[in-house]
Amino acid sequence: MTSPVLTTDEPNATNRRGGKPPRAPAHAMPTDRRRRDKRLTVAVFLSPALLLYGLLVLTPVALAMWFSLYSWNGMGGLPTDFVGLDNFRRMLSDPIFLGDLRRGGILILLALTVQLPLAMGLALLLNQRMRGRAIYRLLFFAPYVLSEVITAVLFTSILSPDSGLLNHVLGSIGLESLQRAWLADPDTVLMSLFVVITWKFFGFYTILYLAGRQSIPHELNEAASLDGASPWQQFRHITLPLMGPTIRISVFLSVIGTIQLFDLVWVMTRGGPVRSSETLAVTMFDFGFQRYQFGYASAFSVAMFVISMVFALLYVRFVMRRDTQGALTTMGGAK
Amino acid sequence: MNHRRNTLLVGVSRQLLALGLAILIVGPLLFAVLGGFKDSAQLAENPFGLPSPWRPENYGDVLASDTFWRQVFNSTLIGLVTTVLVAGLGAMASFVFARYAFRGREAFFMLFTVGLMFPFAAAILPLFVLLRSIGLLDNYLGVILPQVAFGLPITIIILRGFFREIPREVEEAAILDGCSPFGFFFKVLLPMARPALATVSVLAIVASWNNFFLPLVMFTDPSLWTLPLGVQQFQGQYASDTARVMAYLVLAMLPALAFYSVAERHLAGGLTAGATKG
Numbered sequence: 001m002t003s004p005v006l007t008t009d010e011p012n013a014t015n016r017r018g019g020k021p022p023r024a025p026a027h028a029m030p031t032d033r034r035r036r037d038k039r040l041t042v043a044v045f046l047s048p049a050l051l052l053y054g055l056l057v058l059t060p061v062a063l064a065m066w067f068s069l070y071s072w073n074g075m076g077g078l079p080t081d082f083v084g085l086d087n088f089r090r091m092l093s094d095p096i097f098l099g100d101l102r103r104g105g106i107l108i109l110l111a112l113t114v115q116l117p118l119a120m121g122l123a124l125l126l127n128q129r130m131r132g133r134a135i136y137r138l139l140f141f142a143p144y145v146l147s148e149v150i151t152a153v154l155f156t157s158i159l160s161p162d163s164g165l166l167n168h169v170l171g172s173i174g175l176e177s178l179q180r181a182w183l184a185d186p187d188t189v190l191m192s193l194f195v196v197i198t199w200k201f202f203g204f205y206t207i208l209y210l211a212g213r214q215s216i217p218h219e220l221n222e223a224a225s226l227d228g229a230s231p232w233q234q235f236r237h238i239t240l241p242l243m244g245p246t247i248r249i250s251v252f253l254s255v256i257g258t259i260q261l262f263d264l265v266w267v268m269t270r271g272g273p274v275r276s277s278e279t280l281a282v283t284m285f286d287f288g289f290q291r292y293q294f295g296y297a298s299a300f301s302v303a304m305f306v307i308s309m310v311f312a313l314l315y316v317r318f319v320m321r322r323d324t325q326g327a328l329t330t331m332g333g334a335k
Numbered sequence: 336m337n338h339r340r341n342t343l344l345v346g347v348s349r350q351l352l353a354l355g356l357a358i359l360i361v362g363p364l365l366f367a368v369l370g371g372f373k374d375s376a377q378l379a380e381n382p383f384g385l386p387s388p389w390r391p392e393n394y395g396d397v398l399a400s401d402t403f404w405r406q407v408f409n410s411t412l413i414g415l416v417t418t419v420l421v422a423g424l425g426a427m428a429s430f431v432f433a434r435y436a437f438r439g440r441e442a443f444f445m446l447f448t449v450g451l452m453f454p455f456a457a458a459i460l461p462l463f464v465l466l467r468s469i470g471l472l473d474n475y476l477g478v479i480l481p482q483v484a485f486g487l488p489i490t491i492i493i494l495r496g497f498f499r500e501i502p503r504e505v506e507e508a509a510i511l512d513g514c515s516p517f518g519f520f521f522k523v524l525l526p527m528a529r530p531a532l533a534t535v536s537v538l539a540i541v542a543s544w545n546n547f548f549l550p551l552v553m554f555t556d557p558s559l560w561t562l563p564l565g566v567q568q569f570q571g572q573y574a575s576d577t578a579r580v581m582a583y584l585v586l587a588m589l590p591a592l593a594f595y596s597v598a599e600r601h602l603a604g605g606l607t608a609g610a611t612k613g
Contacts, residue, residue: 041516042431049428049487050443056462056484057450063461077468122356125349136353138599139360145595145602147545149563150588153570154367157577163379165366199359204606211607260454263547267567281456281548288460289552297460304457312452 067298074294087299123209141203148263155196186276212246371582393582406565414543420483425490433498450488477553490535497531534605
């Protein structure tokens with residue numbers, strides 16, 4: 001993977017888009033020397049990135065697959081106790097793993113039915129002419145630049161049972177009956193986490209949708225308006241279809257982000273109480289770095305990887321197939 | 336008349352909605368800022384009022400502590416080196432992807448784009464083993480290099496798109512003037528690509544600044560800790576003194592917010608780049 005095959009190209013490939021100029025400069029060098037120079041240029045410019053990427057992105061994925069076939073406490077050089085697929089057998093019948101999948105599913109479902117529609121509504125709102133629009137845009141997007149850790153510590157304090165802001169607010173407006181130990185109660189912890197996730201990330205999706213909305217020509221809505229289409233009809237038949245690519249990307253980012261959710265959960269709950277907020281990444285960390293079951297933890301890494309890849313391939317193949325490949329550029333790590 | 340009242344009504348309700356949401360965003364942040372000026376007793380009795388009396392000691396203590404400044408330094412250093420490397424290596428690779436035809440070009444490019452779908456969390460444990468075996472645990476490079484590697488895909492995609500737009504005539508002219516490919520890259524292409532480089536740099540530095548998982552695994556030595564690790568550790572240490580934690584939190588988020596207020600355009604632009612093309 002790390003030694004690219006940088007053979008030269010056939011001469012008539014040069015006028016492809018992005019290729020070298022088809023005509024040689026006036027003072028042309030002999031062809032084979034130029035070709036050798038070109039090969040050298042490509043190698044010099046490409047290999048540092050390729051080397052680093054191969055070593056630190058591709059190799060770890062392969063290593064995780066390898067480690068997952070061993071029983072290993074992570075000490076010493078390399079694993080030796082080969083156990084075949086035992087780790088995967090154990091994982092597939094482990095209630096923790098099944099719980100991780102269930103909680104991940106719930107979080108994804110909530111994101112798709114609550115968080116993304118909320119962001120869409122806001123984007124449409126901010127697309128209207130209104131006073132303070134630039135400031136609202138700036139504000140809604142601000143939580144996205146805060147680290148998940150800072151968000152998590154802030155909300156741990158807000159949601160704390162006795163001195164937390166939320167319970168205090170509920171108390172002062174006469175809703176004492178709704179006060180909870182939000183993060184310490186298995187019934188409310190996942191929902192609380194979802195609210196925090198939404199607080200942090202809805203601004204990102206709002207910005208994304210706003211960019212998508214603003215790329216739709218005004219004339220379409222004006223024409224529909226003249227033809228007597230109601231705002232809802234305009235949304236349903238113009239805005240929504242034309243924002244299809246943006247919406248499909250946002251769903252993709254949301255799912256991929258949720259699959260690897262770690263920081264927020266780890267800092268707020270450590271996956272507790274009694275694992276009721278645990279995610280795949282938290283379980284992986286727990287088994288790997290706290291209990292030193294590196295083999296079993298690697299099985300969770302592989303699971304995360306396989307789930308992401310299978311989802312991504314199916315999604316790109318069947319849902320995004322008509323969208324431009326340029327759309328891929330937004331995968332900047334959002335949840 | 337009636338029509339005008341309706342528009343007014345719509346306008347007011349829009350404002351109320353946006354204002355309500357703005358309060359939900361600003362409220363928690365304001366709670367933290369004011370909370371830092373209270374003591375814990377005040378914070379428990381009066382979480383959303385103004386502090387009385389104002390107590391600047393918590394902020395003062397944090398600002399006077401070496402640990403805090405050490406973490407600011409570590410976060411800055413790691414962020415800057417990561418950004419320079421990811422923008423530099425990414426630009427070099429994008430240059431040949433955009434302007435050279437060679438066998439396997441599309442396959443290599445695909446290899447990088449596939450990386451966008453790799454969950455970072457899935458690579459953490461093998462990365463730990465890998466970097467331990469080459470002695471990079473408790474070393475800045477142990478965080479910097481993986482961040483660069485994982486930042487390359489998005490960087491290359493954005494820069495390649497930008498480099499492709501630069502007219503071929505520019506390159507021909509440079510070569511006629513006796514420019515080598517290296518000269519063209521450094522003297523012509525990079526200066527022209529400043530806006531795109533700014534975008535990828537902002538993405539890289541924000542990602543690095545906020546990274547928690549990687550330094551958590553790689554750094555056991557507290558003198559290497561970054562701000563996210565420090566905030567988490569401080570929360571554990573002063574769990575009962577919420578006001579103090581809030582002060583630390585606010586000071587830790589200030590650099591990011593200040594940076595955001597300057598670079599918002601680039602960040603939003605970078606994150607949405609391409610999503611609306613076509």
